[in-house]
Amino acid sequence: MTDSPDNRPPRVIVCLGKNCNAAGVGALLHARLEAMLAEADPFQPPFLLRTANCLDMCEHGPNMVIYPGNIRINHLDAEKLRVAIETHVLRREAKPGGVV
Numbered sequence: 001m002t003d004s005p006d007n008r009p010p011r012v013i014v015c016l017g018k019n020c021n022a023a024g025v026g027a028l029l030h031a032r033l034e035a036m037l038a039e040a041d042p043f044q045p046p047f048l049l050r051t052a053n054c055l056d057m058c059e060h061g062p063n064m065v066i067y068p069g070n071i072r073i074n075h076l077d078a079e080k081l082r083v084a085i086e087t088h089v090l091r092r093e094a095k096p097g098g099v100v
């Protein structure tokens with residue numbers, strides 16, 4: 001049985017491209033997300049974690065996008081990551097097409 005799109009966990013895409021991962025910042029934030037998943041129920045993960053090589057908004061990096069909603073989080077740091085996950089993944093307060 002396939003989940004309908006609304007039943008799937010949100011997808012979190014972290015850019016690990018050369019601009020977003022300068023000095024390893026993107027990889028550090030990705031590792032934080034992996035740690036969140038490691039603490040979660042593996043059968044009901046709160047989100048699916050993906051990476052990208054570029055999200056075409058390099059000048060605003062580090063960048064992350066959350067689906068559904070195409071929520072773009074620019075200038076990502078640890079605090080913005082925490083707030084974005086709480087707001088748009090755990091509470092699912094979506095702002096379609098929003099930029100944070």
Ligand code: FES
Nearest residue numbers: 015017020055058
């Ligand atoms: S390298 Fe991250 S948006 Fe281009």
